[in-house]
Amino acid sequence: MNTADIIVIGGGLSGSAISLGLLENGGGNVLMFDEQLPTQRLSRGNFGLTWFMCKGAGHPVYAKWSRMACIEWPEFAGKLKQETGMDVELEWTGGAVHALGDAEFKAHAESIKTIQNTCADAGIDYPVEMLDRQSFSELIPDITLGDEVTGAMYTPSQGHVNPLKLLTAMRSDFQKKGGTFLGGQTVSAVVPRPDRTVLVKTCRGDYQAGKVVVASGHGSARLLSALGEKLHIYPQRGQLMVSERCRRVLQIPVLSVRQTPDGTFLIGLSTEDTALNNRVTAEAMKRQAGEAIRLFPMLGRLNWVRGWGAIRVMTPDGAPIYTRLNGHDNIYAVALHSAVSLAPLAFSIVAPWILGVGEHPLIQKFSNGRFHV
Ligand SMILES: Cc1cc2nc3c(=O)[nH]c(=O)nc-3n(C[C@H](O)[C@H](O)[C@H](O)COP(=O)(O)OP(=O)(O)OC[C@H]3O[C@@H](n4cnc5c(N)ncnc54)[C@H](O)[C@@H]3O)c2cc1C
Known part of the structure; x- marks a missing residue:
């Protein structure tokens, strides 16, 4: 069977930024699947704003998170340019x-x-x-x-960026650093195994990994519900x-x-x-x-x-979901609006948290469990 240290399901903006962060923080052999359905094209069809304004009214943690992401944006764009030669066309001219x-x-x-x-x-x-x-x-x-x-x-x-170039640059950097991107490969199930590895069933065969990150946008709900997790999106x-x-x-x-x-x-x-x-x-x-x-x-x-x-x-409160699954602590899920704006944090904070090499104090505030009543 094919094996990997970590499998990321979903190669949109979130999956790509996290996969890159996983590789850079010692994640080992990282594999990213993306099914590329035309119905799930939001990472290619968004407006491209890198924005914190108006975000988090009544939600201080999300306001802070959005602001932190914006502060990191210019450096993140510079890093992508330096490592891939691709200009994501970030214009840091403000916004109104x-x-x-x-x-x-x-x-x-x-x-x-x-x-x-x-x-x-x-x-x-x-x-x-x-x-x-x-x-x-x-x-x-x-x-x-x-x-x-x-x-x-x-x-x-x-400011604002070219979201298509952003997606391309992150995927390209990921592959340049040794990550494997398998486009057009649909994951049908995520199955925890008794030996604490996870089986990932795809349309082209089964894979086994130590950790799995479900970053499949609207495709995540189906994969997670089979694991007993209701994703609140x-x-x-x-x-x-x-x-x-x-x-x-x-x-x-x-x-x-x-x-x-x-x-x-x-x-x-x-x-x-x-x-x-x-x-x-x-x-x-x-x-x-x-x-x-x-x-x-x-x-x-x-x-x-x-x-x-x-x-x-x-999500019901507009803020992202970054969650470790109850009862399956090697399976993670992310689901969010504003993944353009928040891409730098997916790379610099969410990935290290998944790896267990650094847990930012705010991250637990974004669990899916906050919506369970
Ligand atoms: C009209 C519009 C405007 C927007 N404007 C902005 C903006 O200005 N600024 C901003 O920050 N955000 C904006 N957004 C939001 C932003 O586009 C999203 O937050 C972002 O695209 C989400 O990325 P994602 O990777 O989490 O999910 P997705 O983009 O949904 O990526 C998930 C990927 O997983 C794949 N997948 C799903 N199921 C499976 C499976 N079973 N197996 C394998 N692969 C699978 C899908 O094909 C998809 O490619 C906008 C969104 C829209 C719709």
């Missing part, structure tokens, strides 16, 4: 959430105060401020704001749309609109309850395009060339 009208401006300002208090309790800063219309406009001088825009909340300490569809290329006029990403270094605009902030149906709909596209045009009227003059839907992995 615009306000339409006075009521929204006031609500944004209040939400900053709330999270600032939350963060102060958790011993971290929350470097976010409100900009009035004039200051917001001066920050992005090459693009004209719509008449209803009253300002924005803004932080200089976050639910699906939420998001739709994104991409414009033709044009001159670079927006250097700072806004939560719902960003422009990439090659000139395309991306729009996307829809949230829908559609189970695992990832199709696009004219209604959602029209609604989010309309909102984006209220922010930047010039978007109404562009051709929109592509659109897609992808299904977020959401």
Whole structure:
């Protein structure tokens, strides 16, 4: 039978970042499977923000976790570039959430105060401020704001990346360092054995490992339920749309609109309850395009060339799940939204915890057991 020290099931952003961290921390022979189903393309179909703003209101631990990830992002991107030669196109230009009208401006300002208090309790800063219309406009001088825009909340300490390049760079670094990536190989079952190893059954034969990490997005629930673990996740569809290329006029990403270094605009902030149906709909596209045009009227003059839907992995409190399975302490599961933003921590904190070479004090706060009532 094929053997490995650790098997990671799922080669999305989480599985790839963790696998790389496992290798770099002495994990030995690490094998990563990915089935590459078109219905599970969120690691290839997301918006690419590396973001902490607005995350963790009422959840100090998640606020701190998100902030910690952002602090590590520039170094993580530099490391990937140095080791693979691949530029993940991280732009650390800050990020904004615009306000339409006075009521929204006031609500944004209040939400900053709330999270600032939350963060102060958790011993971290929350470097976010409100900009009035004039200051917001001066920050992005090459693009004209719509008449209803009253300002924005803004932080200089976050940014955006090319998520496809990120995924490629992490997988490539993993393989360069000796890891094995088996794409198109579906895992059908994870079976603990009496000798404390784990049998991983795949469509191309069985494998045996000392440890297993289930990082299979929406595919995780089925694998884990057979082990008696109910994973507390639910699906939420998001739709994104991409414009033709044009001159670079927006250097700072806004939560719902960003422009990439090659000139395309991306729009996307829809949230829908559609189970695992990832199709696009004219209604959602029209609604989010309309909102984006209220922010930047010039978007109404562009051709929109592509659109897609992808299904977020959401948890009841919005924070990630990093968990060791009850009764199977060599089987781990991770499931989360915001795996782009949190990739540096998957590499630097989650992987060492799985290996047992370092347990960050916050990690136990993210167990799946927090939702068991
Ligand atoms: C519209 C949209 C916009 C988003 N924008 C952002 C953003 O701006 N910033 C941010 O940080 N996050 C964003 N996200 C969230 C982010 O994309 C996800 O958190 C991330 O992709 C999750 O990665 P993952 O590796 O945990 O899961 P997945 O991407 O689901 O990866 C799991 C992998 O496991 C594989 N798999 C499943 N079952 C099996 C099996 N049985 N055997 C083998 N392989 C299996 C799947 O094929 C898949 O490739 C967005 C998501 C969406 C949908």
